[in-house]
Amino acid sequence: MFDLIIKNANIIDGTGLPSFTGDIAVEDGIIVHRGDDLGQAKSVIDAKGLSLVPGFIDSHTHYDAQLTWDPWANPSPKLGVTTIVIGNCGFTIAPCKAEHRELTIKNLTNVEGMSLDALRKGIVWNFETFPEYLDFLESRGVGPNVAAYVGHSSVRVYVMGKDALTRKATEFEILEMEKIVKESMISGGLGFATSTFEGHNGENGVPMPSRLADDKEMHNLIMAMSSFGRGVFMLTRGSNTSIDNIEKWMKDSNRPAIVAALLHNPLSDSSTFKILADISEATNRGTEMWGQVSCRPLSMEFTMESPYLFEGIHAWRPAMECATLELYKNIIEDSNFRSHLLNEIEDDAQVRLFNGDWDKIIVREVQNKKYLPLEGRSIKDIASESNVNPLEWLLDHSLNENGMDTLFIAMLLNSDEEAVGKLLKHPRSNITLSDAGAHLTFFNDAGYGLYMLQKWVRENDIMTIEEAIYNLTGKQADIYRIDQRGRLVPGQYADMMLINPDKAGVSQSYRVNDLPGGSSRLNIDGHGIYGVWINGQRVLEDNSIVNRESLPGKVIRGFHS
Ligand SMILES: [Zn+2]
Incomplete structure (x- = not known):
């Protein structure tokens, strides 16, 4: 007897292959069978007329701080996201010594779009090092699965203190940083993330620490990451960092590089396509690279x-x-x-x-x-x-x-639909960039997966639903080396979502005041989504989170090369 059978579903399995009608059986959180008439289960769901798809893997989030007070990483799971990648752009909260907490919060407040007050009241500081942070999340529990980058800015502050904000690192400091990156990778880091982007500033406009790193520091830390034959390098690129620079930093690491944020700019129409072309060429020369693109127009609210x-x-x-x-x-x-x-x-x-x-x-x-x-x-x-x-x-x-x-x-970037459609279909594109958990006062794109189905499959018809689901699930697992997730095939974890493919989509964002201390953020709701399962446990039913007390997510610590 299985734990769960979902039968008569239109199965879109995350491989990109054509969908088919069938049943899926789950036991101990794993998909164990796929076919027809699979037998009996404790719970059977007839999914006639609905599509069963893998849960979305959101590879660009900033839930690092929020996860310490909100294990569910709201609102992502109710929007079909079953795995989140945190630590993007190198904005992390571990490692962090007690005396650097205030500095770390001040760095984050601007980029996360959260008030200092919310971060001060919210963050639960139960850790100092990166391994301790992962241990804390794991022992407390998480709603969705979590994979974490080692964040450059935190590593820099840990070693250099306040100087991380003002100068280059010495040889000795680089060596110290390498040690921390290695120790963090051993404990289960997904990779190493950084930013050279001019728009990334802390309180009062102080540049994020990673922006002060030189070529040697970048290269050495990437090599430290790759010491164990694993790791993904992630960078949000500033105007002075060319694909050529990145290729040099990656030299001899034999690891992939993920480049953000490739948003279409109407005043410089060709520039994003040029970067993707450069990424293709670098890949052809032997350095695997991907460009992070977004399916959402970038609008932000501000005063x-x-x-x-x-x-x-x-x-x-x-x-x-x-x-x-x-x-x-x-x-x-x-x-x-x-x-x-x-x-x-x-x-x-x-x-x-x-x-x-x-x-x-x-x-x-x-x-x-x-x-x-x-x-x-x-x-x-x-x-x-x-x-x-x-x-x-x-x-x-x-x-x-x-x-x-x-x-x-x-309504700044990514609003030219013809251009964005081309970006989404580029072979080196990685469709992501929700930035969920950050910029909470300006926008909330945590529902980008459902929006992709609504806007780009149903309305604009630029790709089939199978291709779109593959981009949001199986392809994400491949790019980020996440084992046993992203596809509905036997042997994989039962991270799944049941949707009405004619209705799946998102609402407009709206303001709520539920951050620690009562500060506001933008929220968003999903449509056409009937159920979400994480590691076989149902977490969403009729648009609301169920079984809130039992946290089914796993802190993912093993990745393939
Ligand atoms: Zn980011």
Whole structure:
């Protein structure tokens, strides 16, 4: 007698092959049979008219901090995600000495889009080293399966303290970092993750520590990662890091490199395709590389109190560095500051979030009723009406009464559907980039898997549902070397989802106030999803999490080469 049989399902098994009608039997959390008339089980589900697919493997999340207070990594499992990869971009919370906790939190607050208060109140510091962090998650339990990168910025702070934010590492410090990377890989790290991206800054605009690493540090830490013949290198690329640079860092490691974040920029149409072409060439020369692409338009909500979209702009730095709101107001009023900023924004497009597309920035919600007529209009539109430059209008508005509280939404990147469709179909693309767990005040793309089915399979028809599911499951397992997951075949863990393929999709995001200390974040709901199983345990029924107390996930510590 099996534990579970799901019968009469349209099985899309995560291999990319055509779907078929059949039954699947599960015992002790493992898929043990696939076919027809498999016998008896304690629980039998008739899935006629529904599709059974592998649970999504979300390979780009930032749940490192949240997992310490929320073992379920909400909202991912209710959106069909059964395995999450954490530590992306090198933003981790382990290793971390007690005296560096505040510094680590300050680094994270900006990139995670969580208030300092939420992180201070939320993070449970039951560990110091990376192995202890994994042990803590494992003994406490996790909802979804978790695979963790060793994060460069944390390793750097652990060895260099505050200096990690300001200078290159010495030979001795690099050696110390190598030891930590090795010890972390032995304990079950998925790989090593870092960032050289200019938009990655901590509190008051201090660069994330990994951005100060030189070529030698990068190469040596990648070699440390690869010492045991395993490990995936993950990098969020800044404008000065070429695919050529990465190829040199990877030399002799014989490991794959994953490059983020390849978002289509309408002002520099060809640049993302050029990177993917470079990635293909590097792969052909012998360094396996993948480009992380996103199926979601990148929209983010912001107020002028902390406008994330300007952070990649050099001339914005003085504003970011202000310690108080008063100083900040003085800076953004300054005409010199304004003209530098304007010049840089109008300068030709670079790898950065915002390139002067003012028609894409819309007033979403005003706090002061007198601004109500502005809601729903673009800054370009509003500014041209009063004959001022859009930047001047925006800065002036934020200095007006309650203007700092006006909520804007920016539709910045990845909104050209023809171009994004091409990115999604590129052979070196890895469809991911939910950034789930981070940027919580700007957007929530944790439902990108369901959105992929809704938008790109049903509406735009750029690929079959079998191909889309393969991209979100089996291909993820292959790229990240995750054993026994991502496919519905005997011998694999029963990470599964039952969906109505005609309805699977996501809602609009909406605001909730449930972070530690009551701070807000954006949330999102799934549609057309009937059940989710993690290691054979049902965790979602009728759109809500069931069996909340029993945590079925595993901390994944073994990966193939
Ligand atoms: Zn990220």
